[in-house]
Amino acid sequence: MEIDLSQFHAVFFEESFEGLDVMEQELLNLEEDTDLENVNTIFRAAHSIKGGSATFSFGQVAEFTHVMETLLDEMRDGKRAISREIIDLLLKSVDCLRGMLNKLQDGDEVSNDYVELVNYFNQLLNNNSVSTEQVDSSDARGGNSGSSFQGESLNRFSILFAPENYILQTGNEPIRMFKELSSLGSLQVETDLSKVPSFADLDPELCFISWQLKLDTGMDQLAVKEVFEWVEDDCKLEITSFGEENIEPDDTVDQGVEQGVEKIENPQVENTAAESFSTGDNTLVEPQKKLVPIKKEPAKVAAAKKSTTTASIRVGIDKVDTLIDLVGELVITQSMLGELGDNFEMSKVEQLINGLRELEANTRELQESVMRIRMLPIGFVFNRLPRMVRDLSAQLGKKIDLNIIGEDTELDKTVMEQIGDPLTHLVRNALDHGVESIEKRLAAGKSETGNVTLTAFHQGGNIIIEIKDDGAGIDPQIIYNKAVEKGMIEDGIDIPSEQIISMIMEPGFSTAEVVSDVSGRGVGMDVVKRNINNLGGSVDISSVLGEGTTFTIRLPLTLAILDGQLVRSANEIYVIPLASIVESIPLTSIQVTRIAGDMPVYKNDNEYIPIVDLCDEFEIMHDRQTSNEGLVAIVEGENRKIAIKIDELLGQQQVVIKSLESHYKSLQGVSGATILGDGRVSLILDIVGLSKRSVERVSQKKNKVA
Amino acid sequence: MTADIQDILNEQSENLAALNRDIAEEDKGSQFLSFDIGGEEFAVNILSVQEIRGWEHPTFLPNSPVYIKGVLNLRGTIVPVMDLRNRFRFKRADYLDTTVIIILKHKNGEKERLMGCVVDGVSDVFNMEDSDIGEVPSYGSGVDSRFTAGVMTVSDHAVTLLELSNLLNLDLIDHPYTGVANV
Numbered sequence: 001m002e003i004d005l006s007q008f009h010a011v012f013f014e015e016s017f018e019g020l021d022v023m024e025q026e027l028l029n030l031e032e033d034t035d036l037e038n039v040n041t042i043f044r045a046a047h048s049i050k051g052g053s054a055t056f057s058f059g060q061v062a063e064f065t066h067v068m069e070t071l072l073d074e075m076r077d078g079k080r081a082i083s084r085e086i087i088d089l090l091l092k093s094v095d096c097l098r099g100m101l102n103k104l105q106d107g108d109e110v111s112n113d114y115v116e117l118v119n120y121f122n123q124l125l126n127n128n129s130v131s132t133e134q135v136d137s138s139d140a141r142g143g144n145s146g147s148s149f150q151g152e153s154l155n156r157f158s159i160l161f162a163p164e165n166y167i168l169q170t171g172n173e174p175i176r177m178f179k180e181l182s183s184l185g186s187l188q189v190e191t192d193l194s195k196v197p198s199f200a201d202l203d204p205e206l207c208f209i210s211w212q213l214k215l216d217t218g219m220d221q222l223a224v225k226e227v228f229e230w231v232e233d234d235c236k237l238e239i240t241s242f243g244e245e246n247i248e249p250d251d252t253v254d255q256g257v258e259q260g261v262e263k264i265e266n267p268q269v270e271n272t273a274a275e276s277f278s279t280g281d282n283t284l285v286e287p288q289k290k291l292v293p294i295k296k297e298p299a300k301v302a303a304a305k306k307s308t309t310t311a312s313i314r315v316g317i318d319k320v321d322t323l324i325d326l327v328g329e330l331v332i333t334q335s336m337l338g339e340l341g342d343n344f345e346m347s348k349v350e351q352l353i354n355g356l357r358e359l360e361a362n363t364r365e366l367q368e369s370v371m372r373i374r375m376l377p378i379g380f381v382f383n384r385l386p387r388m389v390r391d392l393s394a395q396l397g398k399k400i401d402l403n404i405i406g407e408d409t410e411l412d413k414t415v416m417e418q419i420g421d422p423l424t425h426l427v428r429n430a431l432d433h434g435v436e437s438i439e440k441r442l443a444a445g446k447s448e449t450g451n452v453t454l455t456a457f458h459q460g461g462n463i464i465i466e467i468k469d470d471g472a473g474i475d476p477q478i479i480y481n482k483a484v485e486k487g488m489i490e491d492g493i494d495i496p497s498e499q500i501i502s503m504i505m506e507p508g509f510s511t512a513e514v515v516s517d518v519s520g521r522g523v524g525m526d527v528v529k530r531n532i533n534n535l536g537g538s539v540d541i542s543s544v545l546g547e548g549t550t551f552t553i554r555l556p557l558t559l560a561i562l563d564g565q566l567v568r569s570a571n572e573i574y575v576i577p578l579a580s581i582v583e584s585i586p587l588t589s590i591q592v593t594r595i596a597g598d599m600p601v602y603k604n605d606n607e608y609i610p611i612v613d614l615c616d617e618f619e620i621m622h623d624r625q626t627s628n629e630g631l632v633a634i635v636e637g638e639n640r641k642i643a644i645k646i647d648e649l650l651g652q653q654q655v656v657i658k659s660l661e662s663h664y665k666s667l668q669g670v671s672g673a674t675i676l677g678d679g680r681v682s683l684i685l686d687i688v689g690l691s692k693r694s695v696e697r698v699s700q701k702k703n704k705v706a
Numbered sequence: 707m708t709a710d711i712q713d714i715l716n717e718q719s720e721n722l723a724a725l726n727r728d729i730a731e732e733d734k735g736s737q738f739l740s741f742d743i744g745g746e747e748f749a750v751n752i753l754s755v756q757e758i759r760g761w762e763h764p765t766f767l768p769n770s771p772v773y774i775k776g777v778l779n780l781r782g783t784i785v786p787v788m789d790l791r792n793r794f795r796f797k798r799a800d801y802l803d804t805t806v807i808i809i810l811k812h813k814n815g816e817k818e819r820l821m822g823c824v825v826d827g828v829s830d831v832f833n834m835e836d837s838d839i840g841e842v843p844s845y846g847s848g849v850d851s852r853f854t855a856g857v858m859t860v861s862d863h864a865v866t867l868l869e870l871s872n873l874l875n876l877d878l879i880d881h882p883y884t885g886v887a888n889v
Contacts, residue, residue: 572766618768663819664777664786665876665884667768673777673784681765681779693883 012052013105014312017098019045021383024094027087028386034082042090043072049097054176061100063183064114067121068093070223074125089124091387093117126218155217155241157224162192162210163235169205172231178213180227185217210236313413315373323373326366333359371558374414378456378463379407381420385427385454392431399449400435402427406456411463412558418535419465419555422528426467426551427452429525434469434549444546446470458557462537465553474543476500501541505529533638533688535559536577562657564674564684566650567633569614570622574646575655575674575684582634582641584649590632599694602632602643609634612694613645617669637687642694644685657684669693735835738858740865741808741825744796747865748825749858754811754870756820758828761805769882778807778822785809787822793873794849802826812874821874834858839867852878 023045026038046069053061068090074080096117100110159181163174181187189211196208215224221241228237337355340348382404393400411419435441435450442448455466476497483503484491505525532539537555556562556579564575592600592611601608611632615622632643655674660666660683671686740749764776764787773792777784787807791799804827809820839856855869872878 618766620766620768658782658784660777660784662817663784663821664767665879665881667881668883669768673765675779675782679779681777681784683765683768 009056009105012056013101016049016052016101019049020094020098020101024091024387025383027090027094028390030082031084031087031390036076039072039076039082043069043076046072054180058104058110059179060110060114061097061104062180064093064097064100064118066180066183067118067125070125070219071121073226086124089117089120093121122218155220157213157215157217157221158240159213159215159224160210160238161213161228161235162237163207163231165206165208167207167231167234170231170234172234174207174209174211177227177231178211181213181215181224184219184223184227185215187216188214190214313374313376319369319373322369323366326362326369330359330362330366333362371412371560372410374412374558374560375410376413376416377408377410378416378465379404381416381423382407382454382456384420385424388424389427389431389452392428396431396437398431398435398437400431401449401451403451403453405453409456409458409463410557411555412560414559415463415535415555415557418531419553422531422553423465423467425525425528426553427454430467430469430471430549430551434471436472440472444472459554463555463557465555466550467553468548468550470548473545473547473549474501474504474541475545479503498542501543504541505539536562536579560657561654562674562684563652564655565633565652566676566682567644567646568648568650569618569646570620572614572618572620573650573676573680573682574614575682576633576635576644577671577684577687578652580635580637580687582636584631584633586631587629587645602634604634607641609641609643610691610694611643611645612690615645617690617693635687637691640688640691642687642691644690655682655684735833735838737831737833738865738867739808739831740829740860741806742827742829743790743794743825744798745826747829747860747863748790749865749867750808750810750870752831756809756811759807759809759822761801761807761824764822767881771880774879774881775824780809780820780822783820785820785822787824788874788879789824791824791826794853799824800826810870810874812870819874819876830860832860834860842866 023042026042026045029035030038030042046065050062050065050069053059053065071080071086071090075082075086080086096114100114103110161174161177163172167174178187178189190213192210192212193208195210196202202208217224221239224239228235231237333355337352337359340352340355344352385404386402389400389402430452435452436444436446438448441450451470453466453468455464455468457464479500480489480495483489483500488503488506489495505528529539532553532555535555536559537553540552540554541549542552543549562575563578565578565581567574567576590602590604592602593608594600595608600611600613602611603609614620630645630647631649632645633649634641634643655676657672658674660670660673668689669686670683671689672684673681674684676682737752738749739752739755740747742748762778764778766776767774767786770776773789775787775789777786779785789799805824806828807822807824808828809822811818811820813819839858842851842854842857844851849866852872853869854866856867858865858867
């Protein structure tokens with residue numbers, strides 16, 4: 001029976017990427033703390049990727065993880081010291097694997113980039129005599145292994161493999177094991193069919209075959225034995241070593257592999273065996289080649305393909321259980337109410353009210369826990385940062401500690417997906433511009449190591465993310481001069497320093513004296529700000545010269561719910577996002593003046609705030625007589641304020657945001673719609689869009705006049 | 707005994723055959739829903755009708771053209787409502803007890819979209835073969851020719867078939883301040 005394995009691919013990729021993330025994190029932990037448990041975790045992750053990829057015939061991935069695993073195994077057994085070089089190598093392997101898996105996921109061919117790393121691994125592994133001191137110097141290693149490769153020592157094993165006849169039922173497939181053996185070296189297989197009964201007596205589910213294998217490999221007996229790890233108890237296994245021999249690989253060996261494999265009559269294996277041998281061949285041809293950093297390519301591929309995958313969510317079982325409990329409650333309440341309705345008397349009205357109250361509570365809880373399903377801990381985003389900080393601080397020649405606080409703080413998946421890039425950018429900025437070089441730090445009397453702290457916590461309906469560095473801080477004077485130079489402000493104007501600092505988030509603003517590889521091109525901060533604003537959030541900067549800078553990102557927990565202020569204009573009810581409201585003032589107590597193009601404005605302290613009357617702006621049909629009643633709500637979006645003229649402030653409530661665009665067009669000035677308690681639709685105002693509209697109209701009027 | 711069973715089976719298969727014949731008869735051509743707009747009769751293919759609702763005041767959409775009445779809540783989704791009487795420039799557009807909103811489905815690009823259409827009343831459901839649908843005369847109708855697909859004769863009066871791909875096309879709805887929001 002042929003099973004279509006491709007249906008499991010998505011799961012395999014998802015799990016593998018998770019595994020890679022785990023490996024990356026643990027590798028970084030390993031640097032600080034060489035705990036054996038960490039190595040075990042990494043090993044397990046690598047092992048499941050290997051197993052999975054072999055099952056799905058991703059031979060190259062399996063081959064690659066196999067060599068990784070061998071090295072990890074040595075680390076686990078304490079045979080190999082954990083050095084920074086090894087961690088570097090393993091991190092690069094993680095990148096490389098991620099690239100390979102990305103390509104496979106897209107159905108592309110895997111490039112041969114990984115061969116280089118495999119070679120390097122093999123060199124490292126074959127050099128069994130390498131002592132810890134030698135490992136420390138990568139140059140020495142390159143030289144050493146180069147010379148030792150000339151007369152490579154191969155172990156020759158003779159293996160008798162006679163599985164119990166139920167071996168196939170345990171899900172172990174001899175062909176796969178042979179495949180793996182052939183990846184260790186050259187393999188000859190002889191099949192013993194003597195125990196196979198006559199066809200009439202043959203039970204097709206049992207295995208009557210045993211094998212005699214000859215293996216020439218650079219690995220030791222342990223590595224060979226490991227291939228049989230899962231079947232050890234279900235077979236008769238004898239591995240005898242013929243000792244070491246110096247063998248020059250040549251064509252005859254290659255043929256041997258093919259011949260041997262042919263006997264088990266599987267053309268596919270033949271291919272893989274020959275293929276993996278040829279990579280082994282490469283090793284011999286270019287033994288001197290040193291490890292070159294893997295090209296950036298895989299990462300780019302990863303970014304480009306994101307859109308093609310269908311989004312899925314992994315939900316903790318406890319959340320699902322809560323949901324089931326709640327639905328159960330709901331059903332009980334419903335049946336209770338149903339019974340009540342069947343023979344209702346006025347005397348039962350108390351019971352009815354209680355039941356309805358319970359129903360309301362249940363419904364609200366149900367809504368909350370459904371929302372919670374979309375919530376994931378922000379650790380998913382934070383976790384990719386330590387690696388970046390590590391690489392970047394090495395590149396910049398700075399010493400930086402990254403502290404992460406509150407990685408369990410949960411937020412909506414959609415928000416999280418979109419906050420990743422801005423966050424990365426801000427951390428990069430903190431590393432590049434924030435934290436000073438070691439010399440400068442010492443000169444300023446600070447410790448050599450800079451600190452960057454990421455903090456996440458909930459505050460009201462928002463999640464707050466702080467990125468804090470203890471670097472030089474931002475000098476408002478420099479920003480001021482730069483802004484004058486760029487013609488963004490006029491010289492001599494007095495501006496409060498917070499406002500000056502926030503100018504670094506204007507488009508085209510970069511104060512780094514040297515544009516570095518890392519940041520400083522002047523694109524970025526404005527993009528960060530725009531992205532966060534698009535999510536309905538905001539960024540604040542506070543900076544103390546000489547002590548450091550803190551970026552505070554404030555984001556709504558979810559994009560689906562909004563704290564809204566209901567307002568009435570003529571007969572229409574609109575929702576204004578509560579976060580954007582600055583204040584509301586009765587129309588009678590403000591002074592309305594008219595400026596350019598007959599635009600009514602409200603003068604508040606030193607600023608003129610344009611007044612937008614929703615009835616006029618939206619062309620609402622109304623029979624309102626006087627225009628002096630009602631009030632204005634001062635709202636702010638993207639640092640622009642407008643005063644919205646409304647007739648009445650109604651209640652405040654959380655509203656579920658619905659899209660207008662699913663069946664209609666998007667409208668400027670309206671960000672979406674919601675359904676009120678009475679079932680009617682109410683539109684949610686888009687403050688930024690509204691203020692843009694009013695500004696545009698004024699300029700149009702001006703043009704007409706001119 | 708076996709003969710009895712045989713008889714029953716025969717009878718059943720005959721019934722089934724007759725039923726199939728009936729269905730096949732029904733199946734010829736397509737079914738249409740006709741409705742009344744300003745005293746004229748119009749029709750759409752019944753497969754594009756999602757449901758019919760009584761008239762209710764939708765929520766006003768800012769700056770909308772006169773034929774876009776607003777949006778309403780269709781079990782949690784926001785569906786726009788278009789008044790076909792205004793769209794076809796009929797003089798009267800009263801909202802009476804018989805006034806209904808027909809929720810129509812249409813493909814707009816890749817997505818299936820819904821639009822509520824206000825009409826004076828639902829008239830009939832009938833079958834019509836494609837060959838019986840004639841061309842719209844180039845004179846006479848005040849309705850924009852892009853919105854009509856053909857004319858059918860149903861029990862001695864003419865019914866105009868509507869071209870939904872144009873009528874419900876969002877690009878043909880001239881709504882100021884649209885599509886510029888999230889740029």
